[in-house]
Amino acid sequence: MTRSIVFLSDFGIRNEWVGVCHAVIDKLAPGCPVVDLSHGVPPLDVSAGALLLADSLPFIRHDAIVLAVVDPSVGRDRDIAVEDEEGRLFVGPDNGLLSPAWHVEGGVRTAVSITSSSILLEPVSASFHARDVLAPAAAHLAMGGPLADLGPVIAPDTLAEVQLAEPLVEPGKITCEVLDINRFGNVQLNVRGSQLVASGLDRAERILVETPVGGSAVASTVATYADLSSGEWGLMVDPRGWLSVICGNPINAAQSLGVAGGEVVWLSPDRGPSD
Amino acid sequence: MTRSIVFLSDFGIRNEWVGVCHAVIDKLAPGCPVVDLSHGVPPLDVSAGALLLADSLPFIRHDAIVLAVVDPSVGRDRDIAVEDEEGRLFVGPDNGLLSPAWHVEGGVRTAVSITSSSILLEPVSASFHARDVLAPAAAHLAMGGPLADLGPVIAPDTLAEVQLAEPLVEPGKITCEVLDINRFGNVQLNVRGSQLVASGLDRAERILVETPVGGSAVASTVATYADLSSGEWGLMVDPRGWLSVICGNPINAAQSLGVAGGEVVWLSPDRGPSD
Amino acid sequence: MTRSIVFLSDFGIRNEWVGVCHAVIDKLAPGCPVVDLSHGVPPLDVSAGALLLADSLPFIRHDAIVLAVVDPSVGRDRDIAVEDEEGRLFVGPDNGLLSPAWHVEGGVRTAVSITSSSILLEPVSASFHARDVLAPAAAHLAMGGPLADLGPVIAPDTLAEVQLAEPLVEPGKITCEVLDINRFGNVQLNVRGSQLVASGLDRAERILVETPVGGSAVASTVATYADLSSGEWGLMVDPRGWLSVICGNPINAAQSLGVAGGEVVWLSPDRGPSD
Numbered sequence: 001m002t003r004s005i006v007f008l009s010d011f012g013i014r015n016e017w018v019g020v021c022h023a024v025i026d027k028l029a030p031g032c033p034v035v036d037l038s039h040g041v042p043p044l045d046v047s048a049g050a051l052l053l054a055d056s057l058p059f060i061r062h063d064a065i066v067l068a069v070v071d072p073s074v075g076r077d078r079d080i081a082v083e084d085e086e087g088r089l090f091v092g093p094d095n096g097l098l099s100p101a102w103h104v105e106g107g108v109r110t111a112v113s114i115t116s117s118s119i120l121l122e123p124v125s126a127s128f129h130a131r132d133v134l135a136p137a138a139a140h141l142a143m144g145g146p147l148a149d150l151g152p153v154i155a156p157d158t159l160a161e162v163q164l165a166e167p168l169v170e171p172g173k174i175t176c177e178v179l180d181i182n183r184f185g186n187v188q189l190n191v192r193g194s195q196l197v198a199s200g201l202d203r204a205e206r207i208l209v210e211t212p213v214g215g216s217a218v219a220s221t222v223a224t225y226a227d228l229s230s231g232e233w234g235l236m237v238d239p240r241g242w243l244s245v246i247c248g249n250p251i252n253a254a255q256s257l258g259v260a261g262g263e264v265v266w267l268s269p270d271r272g273p274s275d
Numbered sequence: 276m277t278r279s280i281v282f283l284s285d286f287g288i289r290n291e292w293v294g295v296c297h298a299v300i301d302k303l304a305p306g307c308p309v310v311d312l313s314h315g316v317p318p319l320d321v322s323a324g325a326l327l328l329a330d331s332l333p334f335i336r337h338d339a340i341v342l343a344v345v346d347p348s349v350g351r352d353r354d355i356a357v358e359d360e361e362g363r364l365f366v367g368p369d370n371g372l373l374s375p376a377w378h379v380e381g382g383v384r385t386a387v388s389i390t391s392s393s394i395l396l397e398p399v400s401a402s403f404h405a406r407d408v409l410a411p412a413a414a415h416l417a418m419g420g421p422l423a424d425l426g427p428v429i430a431p432d433t434l435a436e437v438q439l440a441e442p443l444v445e446p447g448k449i450t451c452e453v454l455d456i457n458r459f460g461n462v463q464l465n466v467r468g469s470q471l472v473a474s475g476l477d478r479a480e481r482i483l484v485e486t487p488v489g490g491s492a493v494a495s496t497v498a499t500y501a502d503l504s505s506g507e508w509g510l511m512v513d514p515r516g517w518l519s520v521i522c523g524n525p526i527n528a529a530q531s532l533g534v535a536g537g538e539v540v541w542l543s544p545d546r547g548p549s550d
Numbered sequence: 551m552t553r554s555i556v557f558l559s560d561f562g563i564r565n566e567w568v569g570v571c572h573a574v575i576d577k578l579a580p581g582c583p584v585v586d587l588s589h590g591v592p593p594l595d596v597s598a599g600a601l602l603l604a605d606s607l608p609f610i611r612h613d614a615i616v617l618a619v620v621d622p623s624v625g626r627d628r629d630i631a632v633e634d635e636e637g638r639l640f641v642g643p644d645n646g647l648l649s650p651a652w653h654v655e656g657g658v659r660t661a662v663s664i665t666s667s668s669i670l671l672e673p674v675s676a677s678f679h680a681r682d683v684l685a686p687a688a689a690h691l692a693m694g695g696p697l698a699d700l701g702p703v704i705a706p707d708t709l710a711e712v713q714l715a716e717p718l719v720e721p722g723k724i725t726c727e728v729l730d731i732n733r734f735g736n737v738q739l740n741v742r743g744s745q746l747v748a749s750g751l752d753r754a755e756r757i758l759v760e761t762p763v764g765g766s767a768v769a770s771t772v773a774t775y776a777d778l779s780s781g782e783w784g785l786m787v788d789p790r791g792w793l794s795v796i797c798g799n800p801i802n803a804a805q806s807l808g809v810a811g812g813e814v815v816w817l818s819p820d821r822g823p824s825d
Contacts, residue, residue, distance in 0.1 A: 004301050012733045013288065013563065016588035016602055020609050026554050026585050027611045035301050037294035043733060044799065052291055059295050059396075059406065061302045072799065075774035121609075126774035128789035131609065183287045183318060224350030224401035239403035249319065249347065279576050288563065310576050313566035327566055334570050334671075334681065336577045458562045458593055499625030499676035514678035524594065524622065 002032040002142045004064040008053055009130065010041040011069070017128070021067075021135040024121065028139035035064070042261060044072040046097050048180065050162045054100035055240040057088075066101070067138040068092040075126040079114040079133045080159065081141065081150050089147070091138045093129070096162030108156040115151035167191045169199050174267040178259050179242060184225075185252030186238070187245040189265055193237040196221075196267075204269035207235055209245055211265055215257035218270045219245060235267075277307040277417045279339040283328055284405065285316040286344070292403070296342075296410040299396065303414035310339070317536060319347040321372050323455065325437045329375035330515040332363075341376070342413040343367040350401040354389040354408045355434065356416065356425050364422070366413045368404070371437030383431040390426035442466045444474050449542040453534050454517060459500075460527030461513070462520040464540055468512040471496075471542075479544035482510055484520055486540055490532035493545045494520060510542075552582040552692045554614040558603055559680065560591040561619070567678070571617075571685040574671065578689035585614070592811060594622040596647050598730065600712045604650035605790040607638075616651070617688040618642040625676040629664040629683045630709065631691065631700050639697070641688045643679070646712030658706040665701035717741045719749045724817040728809050729792060734775075735802030736788070737795040739815055743787040746771075746817075754819035757785055759795055761815055765807035768820045769795060785817075 005025060011017040018039050025032055037056055041049040049070035060066065071077060071093040078094040085106030090098045091114070102108050114120075114137045121132040137150050167176035167190055174195065179188040196202045202221060210216045222234035228248035238244040245265070247253040259265065280300060286292040293314050300307055312331055316324040324345035335341065346352060346368040353369040360381030365373045366389070377383050389395075389412045396407040412425050442451035442465055449470065454463040471477045477496060485491045494508035503509050503523035513519040520540070522528040534540065555575060561567040568589050575582055587606055591599040599620035610616065621627060621643040628644040635656030640648045641664070652658050664670075664687045671682040687700050717726035717740055724745065729738040746752045752771060760766045772784035778798035788794040795815070797803040809815065 001306055004305075006298060006301075008294075013588075014590040015730075015732050016590070016606060019558075019585065019587035020606055022585045023556060023587060023606065023609045023611070023614075026556075026583060026614070027609065030554075030611075031551055031583065033301060033306065035294065035297045037298060038288075038291035040289040040291070056291060056295055056298065059298045059302065061298070061305075064298075064301070073776040076776040125789040127786065131789060180290075182290050226348040226351040236402065239400040239406060276581055279580075281573060281576075283569075308576060308581065310569065310572045312569035312573060313563075315564040315566070331566060331570055331573065334573045334577065336573070336580075339573075339576070455565075457565050501623040501626040511677065514675040514681060 002029050003144070004033040004035060004061055005067050005138050005142050006035045006037050006060050006064045007067045008037040008041065008049060009039045009069040010043050010045065010049060011039045013039055017130065021130050024131055024135045025139045025142070028136055029142045032139065032142045041070050042180075044070065046070050046072070046095055047162055047164055050097050050100045051164065051179065053098070054104055057101055057104055062086070062088060065138045065141045066090045067134060068097050069130045069134060070097050071095060071129070074129050078154070079129055079137070080154070081112050081114055081137055081147055082108050083110045083147055085109050089141050091134050091141065094160050096160040099159065099161045100164065108159065110147060111154050111156050111159055112147055113151045113154050116149060119150055165190055167195060169195045171200055172269055174199050174201065176265050176267070178261050178263050178265060180261055181254040181259075185247070185254045187254050187257060187259055187265070188238060189243045189245065191243040192241055193243060196243055201267055201269065206270040208268050208270040209233070209235070209257070209265060210268070211257055211259050211263065213258045215259060217245065217247070217253075217257060277304050278419070279308040279310060279336055280342050280413050280417050281310045281312050281335050281339045282342045283312040283316065283324060284314045284344040285318050285320065285324060286314045287318075288314055292405065296405050299406055299410040300414045300417070303411055304417045307414065307417045316345050317455075319345065321345050321347070321370055322437055322439055325372050325375045326439065326454065328373070329379055332376055332379055337361070337363060340413045340416045341365045342409060343372050344405045344409060345372050346370060346404070349404050353429070354404055354412070355429070356387050356389055356412055356422055357383050358385045358422055360384050364416050366409050366416065369435050371435040374434065374436045375439065383434065385422060386429050386431050386434055387422055388426045388429050391424060394425055440465055442470060444470050446475055447544055449474050449476065451540050451542065453536050453538050453540060455536055456529040456534075460522070460529045462529050462532060462534055462540070463513060464518045464520065466518040467516055468518060471510075471518055476542055476544065481545040483543050483545040484508070484510070484532070484540060485543070486532055486534050486538065488533045490534065492520065492522070492532060552579050553694070554583040554585060554611055555617050555688050555692050556585045556587050556610050556614045557617045558587040558591065558599060559589045559619040560593050560595065560599060561589045562593075563589055567680065571680055574681055574685045575689045575692070578686055579692045582689065582692045591620055592730070594620065596620050596622070596645055597712055597714055600647050600650045601714065601729065603648070604654055607651055607654055612636070612638060615688045615691045616640045617684060618647050619680045619684060620647050621645060621679070624679050628704070629679055629687070630704070631662050631664055631687055631697055632658050633660045633697055635659050639691050641684050641691065644710050646710040649709065649711045650714070658709065660697060661704050661706050661709055662697055663701045663704050666699060669700055715740055717745060719745045721750055722819055724749050724751065726815050726817070728811050728813050728815060730811055731804040731809075735797070735804045737804050737807060737809055737815070738788060739793045739795065741793040742791055743793060746785075746793055751817055751819065756820040758818050758820040759783070759785070759807070759815060760818070761807055761809050761813065763808045765809065767795065767797070767807060
């Protein structure tokens with residue numbers, strides 16, 4: 001059996017882009033298990049894809065090939081394959097998408113630029129390297145082919161890194177932003193549980209959640225949705241480790257607050273109406 | 276080869292929830308075939324998921340592990356694995372989601388609560404038992420591991436059952452509700468073909484379909500979409516056995532009637548304009 | 551190992567239709583790899599499905615079974631399996647969906663009508679032949695079963711062919727239509743790169759893109775998205791070989807032009823404001 005490929009992209013599934021990459025892998029690496037981690041990364045959002053990959057790493061087989069594609073500059077970026085210091089293999093564009101993941105594992109051991117004509121499906125489409133460059137490279141690695149076959153070694157210090165927005169954590173106050181809104185309307189913030197502790201807000205009985213558009217809520221910290229009655233607000237550390245604003249069914253937290261991805265949110269202790 | 280896992284949820288595919296469960300299964304049960312039955316169950320709708328599972332059972336390998344997750348009370352419900360009287364294995368929350376399926380097969384032979392630390396991915400996220408409890412349990416069973424490894428046996432009579440809305444079937448009249456609207460606008464009702472016969476409406480030349488919001492149509496019973504000309508209305512037993520209101524292309528039946536899931540629909544004989 | 555099945559449909563993934571076909575294949579052809587090429591073909595659009603399949607053929611294993619389902623007349627059309635002159639196997643409705651694909655490969659060698667009771671899942675639902683006829687037939691072929699087992703041979707010249715809309719290519723002018731709009735708002739036209747050359751428009755410095763609804767843009771020919779600055783318009787040959795109207799992030803070309811699938815678009819040389 002071949003090694004698995006874990007595939008992540010912003011392709012969505014309305015078009016055939018994911019499917020044709022699967023077809024290419026099926027052709028080049030017969031029997032290769034392909035795990036679709038997600039193809040719902042917001043279009044062109046390299047940071048969101050990078051965070052999702054890094055957060056998911058503990059749940060991915062160590063010997064799987066990670067194939068990640070979010071590439072606003074397809075046709076301009078280098079296509080790379082990377083082995084990190086723990087021996088994991090990654091394939092994707094050189095735009096920072098992979099960088100948080102390899103930092104989890106001690107950084108880059110070896111990187112190559114995927115240019116070998118024995119790998120590429122030619123003619124390479126200028127706008128679909130996933131099909132013609134990245135999927136074939138991942139299939140090669142899944143079959144046990146050496147990294148060096150893909151193309152020339154490149155210096156790790158020339159690889160792009162993604163800049164992730166960090167929250168401003170102060171005593172009693174956090175200024176952060178919305179990472180994502182999910183299917184249930186939960187508002188994922190770019191704040192780790194440990195940062196809530198660092199601000200001291202975890203000791204507040206109730207936390208005021210405010211947004212620039214005027215939406216606000218008063219929430220208590222909870223472990224899970226089921227801790228909330230209908231219409232009650234909570235702050236929960238979500239399964240990926242991010243603080244999320246949630247509201248008891250049937251209220252949709254994101255709609256009620258009026259926020260979308262990338263927008264600012266402020267957290268502070270709620271002092272009540274008479275304070 | 277491992278046994279298959281057939282996976283059903285209300286997770287949608289915008290987020291990585293389905294994908295990370297696949298990654299966990301790929302890690303714990305290498306080579307396990309995973310069939311995604313559907314991840315489009317309406318969010319938190321336990322009844323819809325339960326019906327879909329029970330209706331699909333005849334098309335699922337008998338030796339597959341069924342992994343089903345629709346769990347508004349995640350973190351509160353017990354997580355269970357069940358072997359039914361026919362020997363099928365199910366993994367899911369103890370909220371009734373699995374109950375119509377096991378009733379198809381003579382009820383529960385053995386049930387266990389999934390609590391074994393050798394199975395759980397710890398720390399278990401309070402809000403994502405699918406990843407940390409249910410998928411690992413399904414992977415264990417797919418690898419041929421015994422049910423008893425998952426945790427202590429629980430009494431079948433303590434398991435939750437789902438209550439499904441039943442139509443009111445009278446001579447010449449059915450009061451029912453909308454189960455689902457599909458991609459083509461077909462309106463699936465909670466009425467079996469046999470119930471149409473029981474009401475005698477199958478003998479009516481034309482059937483009046485009415486809704487509380489004022490939408491109505493006059494339909495004839497047909498076998499398939501292709502029996503309808505453009506704009507003609509029909510009542511058809513759909514592939515899952517439910518009566519559905521359909522309309523010949525390009526009319527969208529659901530939009531034209533103005534109905535959504537859960538709403539009431541009345542069926543009666545059409546007596547024509549002069550009656 | 552069984553042969554692969556490559557599966558294409560207009561089913562979407564909101565309902566369980568794709569999933570239950572997967573379950574049937576898993577039951578009848580254990581371990582069969584199934585590649586979902588796309589289930590996002592616009593509902594009932596046989597031409598769009600037919601083009602997608604033909605365009606994707608070079609990326610699909612030669613020994614894979616192609617299972618394609620876009621079938622507005624399900625229950626009326628014959629269900630067929632076809633071996634083309636190159637030996638590829640196709641399963642689908644006899645409505646032209648498969649015809650552009652087999653023409654790529656020299657036409658039909660053998661065709662059969664799928665009617666054998668040893669193949670059908672009975673009772674066959676009048677409205678879901680994908681589950682009860684086509685998926686079982688594909689599974690049979692994937693297991694290495696002979697074509698002849700499926701049912702009687704039918705004459706290739708009785709098979710339906712799809713009529714595809716062709717652009718009107720004149721010197722300095724192309725009248726075409728929108729094939730599809732993708733996730734990034736790119737407008738795919740029914741024009742091949744070679745037809746742009748045939749019209750001489752490839753030699754125009756800038757090309758005027760006009761629509762009946764009044765939307766227009768002035769575009770230059772480019773190789774990929776990354777060649778455009780924000781708000782700049784381009785005409786690019788997309789990865790499937792179709793000319794596409796694109797616009798530099800964050801402008802959505804389709805929304806800005808106000809076009810949808812099937813609508814007319816005119817291309818001509820831009821003569822500038824003073825011409």
